[in-house]
Amino acid sequence: MADQPREGELPTFVRVLFPPVAIAPAGLLLTHCVRTLARRQPNLFDRLGEWRSARYLVAPSDLAFAFIVVPDGEKSIVHVVGKNSPGSVDVAITGPLLTLLGLLDGTLDGDALFFHRIISISGRTEAILALRNTIEDAELRPADFFGLHGIVARLADAGILNGLSVVRWLIAGRAHATGKL
């Protein structure tokens, strides 16, 4: 029987619905999205300095797969990998998917999440710090990843961010109902 989800995590059945093999092609799409972002905002990755070529493992604790990200501007790469076989990485970041997404859009304070053990990191501390400061300054919105502009971008941002808020609220409500808060 699968483990019960911890606070902030998606329901357990999500892991079953999205096995690593089925989701692997998403790596190509995400690679395209990050490279497109780099073309439109070439200075975005400057803060990473020498850590542009680092391999970051981003492992949502509530999914069966993880991502390897090399944030090297227009040469960026995103791979979908199995959690148990990520290969060699410089940094590993683990936490509930919705929490990790909250870091990406600046909704959440990464320092507080790390110091309170809601997310965990291991590996090169300077690499994770460089990435954290880069993301902090980028002020990314969901539409940035899809190359959207104008009213379409505003609608997409509103829809996605509000959708994430609703899912977070539902998960918090479920945890409250089961006495986990």
Added chain:
Amino acid sequence: MELVCPAGTPAALRAAVSAGADAIYCGFRDETNARNFPGLNFSAAELAEGVRFAHAHGARVLVAINTFAQTGRVGQWRKAVDEAAGCGADAVIAADLAVLDHVAKNHTGLRLHLSVQAAAATPEAIGFYVETFGVRRVVLPRILSVQEIAALNRSIDVETEAFVFGGLCVMVEGRCHLSSYATGRSPNLSGVCSPPEMVSYDEDEEGTAARLAGFTIDRYAPGQPTGYPTLCKGRFTAGEKTSYLFEDPVSLNAGNLISSLKAAGVTALKIEGRQRGKRYVTEVVRAFRKAVDAVEAGSDAGEIDRILSGMSEGGRQTAGAYRKTWR
């Protein structure tokens, strides 16, 4: 009173300005400032843009060039001053005599603030900096009580700025070499006392060990909140007793002393935290903006406490030397 707020990135600068900062302090992306972390700080172009944004919103920008210039490399610190002036900065915050001298001689229109790193806490020391370099404001070291600040302000004729929130140094600023023994680097010379490339968090069955340059600074049980390992806030065993030998891991919160600091003649209140994210900056600046405005409007201490009640972050806090309860 002026509210001086931190910014480690242009996004944090905009956040601080929008949250109500009167002035923002920031630094360049190198070892000329005392928050030299990977991915943090400003390029000259970013600073120029940040200054434009701040001025457009009625805020000022103070540039911290506050580490001590290294032998044979003073040019890098002079260049930082020249770039800050070229970007339209409102003041430079410095501690090193060569840097202060360069500003005084070459940028006479640029305000000069004496950094906390200079640790100037006597009328004589402050008088020297004022008379020699034309310093307009002194950032006070965090070793003075409110009564001592009041007495000091009566003896000097220059603005003073006091820290009110954030990380706290137990050592006298600018004179701490503790980290040099473990890492070979110090905040005074290289702008960082715990360089992240020497920090590791190692997990085992007993929990997490936070290490600096291989030295275990503290251990945390599974699930227990951790901290960033700095030697002065480490837990060590000596004489068969394990304790925080130098300083408990607490943060400064002098929010309920704002009116006392105002009465003591302090011109500006400073929030620490250029290494913190924009969400943190926004929340802290917004709360202190309300608190300062309430003090200026004559609100009572209870109202100030209510405004700042959400600022504990779940961590332990102290009024530090402002209330020397150990005396």
